[in-house]
Amino acid sequence: MKKGFYALLLAGSMMGFSQFQVHAAEITEIEENDSSSDAQFILNGDTIIGNIGDEFDEDYYAFDLDKTSKVTIKINNLDHKGGFLWGLYDLDDENYPLSNSENVSRTESTFGAILPAGSYFIRIENDDNGGKYSITETANPIPMTTEDYHDSPETAFLLKSGEAIYDSISTTEDYGDVYQLELNHKQKVHLDFTNTEQVPGFSWEITGEDDEEINSKDLKMNGTTSYSAILDKGIYYININNDSQAAPYSLKATTFDDIKKPVIQGAKSKTIKRKSSFNSLKGITVTDEHDGDITDKLKVSGKVNTQKKGSYKLTYKATDAAGNTAKKTIKIRVK
Template sequence: MKIPLMKIGALTCLTLGLFNGQAFAESGITNACSSFGEIQPNENPSHKQINCLLTNAAIEAEIPPEVVKAVATQENGDWRQFNEDGKPIISDDGGIGLMQLTNKSGYDQKKLENDMVYNIGAGVEVLSGMYSRRDLPKIKGAGRRVIENWYFPVMAYNGTKPVNSPLYQENGKMNVNAYQEEVFAEIENQSYLNDTKLAKYPFKTSDFQYDRDSTENIVFKNLEYTLTDPTHDSVYWFRAGDKVVTTSSANIRKDISTTAGAVTVPPNKSLIITGDFDYHESKGNKFVFYPVQTEDKSIKGYVSSAYISNRPSIVKDTNKPVISGTAGKAIPINSTFNPKTGVKAKDDKDGDLTNVIRVEGKVDTNKVGTYNLTYTVADKAGNVSKVTRKITVYDQVTPVISGAGNKTIKLNSSFNPKTNVSAKDNADGNLTSKIKVTGTVNTKKKGTYILKYTVTDSSKNVATVTRKITIDGTKPVISGANSKTVGYYSTFSPKSGVSAKDNLDGNMTSKIKVTGTVNTKKKGTYTLKYTFPAFLNKYDHFFVEEVYFKRLKKKQTHLKVKSAQNLFINCSNQL
């Protein structure tokens, strides 16, 4: 018997003196299968003969052969006692032969290795002994021929260790890797051809007491179960004259070895057993064939034991509806989404069940994320299908950066690269605070500087803007402040005809400040100074237009230009 992590002694129960290795009648099995030939030393019999040996050993011990053959498959998938060299198969953990038994007192080591019939008989005795244990649970009202009632004896055959607990203690989920679960899966597969599902126990974690990290056996707190699903009797005790029904559509073969000329009958078709079962030669067939006929005797032949039962009540609709159209889907943010669009449900008995699909969960199309929807539908027989679907709301729209246009600023002025710059995203809203600026601007040095503005939204969409900042050192230009001679006693306005213009600020005439005065009642030369007041901008260059006055003795107009921007005002008594 193979078990993860450790080897469990299969014959522990023999210490109780239940069998002592002699209860099994080897000759009975051998005689029952003698028609298939004499068993040769160190040779594996044909598959058909091994099927016969396992079946009859199980029947003699009143164990469902379905169970024994599934255990043999789990222990030794090829149903072999010897390898290609005629040597007994012994596993790394000490398992011997077809039934993978370990050597314990009461059994002959050599016979376990070299005698397949003895090996099968020993394995069947061990399994039967497990059924007799009083510390293992049973099904209320069920007997030895009920397949489901062997769940815990099969478990014990491998070991009642935590690794074989039916449930994971930490989360209550089924332990599908437990030894007995794998054996019962073999029964459904090889004895029922996946046409019939065995009843499930209503397990709770409180039913089992154990420490997952310990090698101590499980203590079973609940020793009796009532199953809500119908149980299944073994089909190997049918006799001629018994009435059975088909559990699904089945072929009535004219000959066991071929489907040629077979007649198909529907589910729940009544048949009468007309003789003993027989075996098929194919290694894939681990069931048997019964000779049958319809009640009106119109159809006669052989039917696989996988498709018949003595309990019509267990023939029911076990097929779940099929839900389609629930593949995962990605949709853009702010789009329209109907969770039932394109989703359908169909049942083999009830037909279209789309209108009764229930959907649990919601999708917020205004918010990026992954949402889970659960689709559930049930047919009239109570078979329920559930499908989980993932809907991803995505955002591929990049944020928008505003206010980061190219700009020219004055030399030595102040500059904050984030002033009036903002970022907005369709999903995240205002992302201004997330803007990152790379590059620098030196306002004390004329030139053009490149700044890179980057912002990333929560969906990793990146917006990038490149901005040019130009530092301009061009001075404002004062016009009309030329040197001038005015008449004695005339009217003179120092700002008349004088204007100022800046390449960035435009007309600045109103900001000109004039320092100095001109007395037209007194001849002489006066100096006027034209400036831009400091309150305009402390970093602005102001421009000085100086007017120098030189008093003249002669009555004449005298103009002397000291620089391009010097203005001389000469007052004479000549009009």
């Protein structure tokens, strides 16, 4: 975790407030906040009323994040005239804005970002006669399994079967996240990916040690995608790629030793007489090597009209706890 030089100022200013408690106070700009080193600290939820004077005037506001957070910055032009520019910067890279410098003229400007733990500042400068403004910064921490960077196979986060991982593609990340899955023998692998924000933020892919793609898919807005396959012994990498916007997500990998399908018994094609009684489930059972009797998991699709001569298809399906699915189709002839 990066340590910001605003830590001492934070400790002196917060007077017992948690980093992520919403302070929600309205205060006035402290002058001489005209550089990143003299920036005025803004607490979570505070609104500061400031003023941009002559064409060389600049105001700086700083905040620290202890955890990866969803940050919202709102700036209002209170005079509804003139205008000014503002941008968000990482303290470690003052020359590269995390947001485009946006003109605030007769209106308001809102910027949302997902930022990792660190120190940041906001710069407001004159663009067209300046004016009076208000600035509000709020930060809501995102549940994270780890704050460590894992953006390459060398730094990949090791997945454990059945453990849900909560992470985020942040605004400052270009390469996404990488996870490693180790299989000591041939196993069934099931992956669940959830995009928890309503933004078209990213996609995922799974590759082998040779970097050859096995499968990939886009994560839909506020949705879940799954992937299941039987994979050989080896090391695999799951890559979460930043395609559009920053967003939090969850990932869960579950492995199963059971790679055999259940067995559907008693389902056979046959001929019956018209107007005779027929029960599509009678005498049908399902057994599984690991789960035993799973007849209650049996589903059948298709219908047989015993009042009408003809040939009818019935399809039986059953899935065990490991996700292995058995399927069998039969024909019932009514004569």
